[in-house]
Amino acid sequence: MIELTSVIRDLREELGRALAAAEGEALRFELGPIELELSVALERSGQAGAKVRFWVVESGAEAAVSAVSTQRISLALQPALAGTAAAPFISGRAEAHER
Template sequence: MESSSNRIDLAEAIGAIRDDILVATNRNAGSSLRFELGEIHMEFSVEIRRDQRAKGGVKAWVVDTSVEGGSAATSVQRVSFNLKPKDSVTGGGWDIGNDDEGSISHFGDAGGAHA
């Protein structure tokens, strides 16, 4: 079994993708070639486990399905979804190579009021 320090939860995996998109956006600022960032399709293999530290009592951990483990029986599910990135200030789409660095101030908002 994987130690808990090596586990990646689903929120952390999605956050890493978001952070890498922001890095790519800033790395190519000022370039005459831009790419419009369209829908992002994400698919993960996850293991759902009861976790007393999680508010809802369960936690989704991203798993590597290529690793063949021992005899422990676990239930691995595939989770697939699409994300459509939007600028939190303008509500518009997102370009890779955008001159405007944008803002990440509202990432993670759960539908709260925007300033």
């Protein structure tokens, strides 16, 4: 299982690479809402002051976590660039060697 924060961090990094790849490209895409649908497991430890953590269940791993209750959640994320109200633009390529 993967922590939900790791999934969102990795998505942010991928979008950052796509933004960088869009610089100077004639064809770019306006980045709109991003919808994620995930299977998550909720973990709450019994210690005082403990946090609730969400774990994303990896593909094919649901049978392995049958002892833990899993739920499907949908997240709608609206990407925005810090310090601007303008919509971000991305390119279809994340790496220069893909050209």
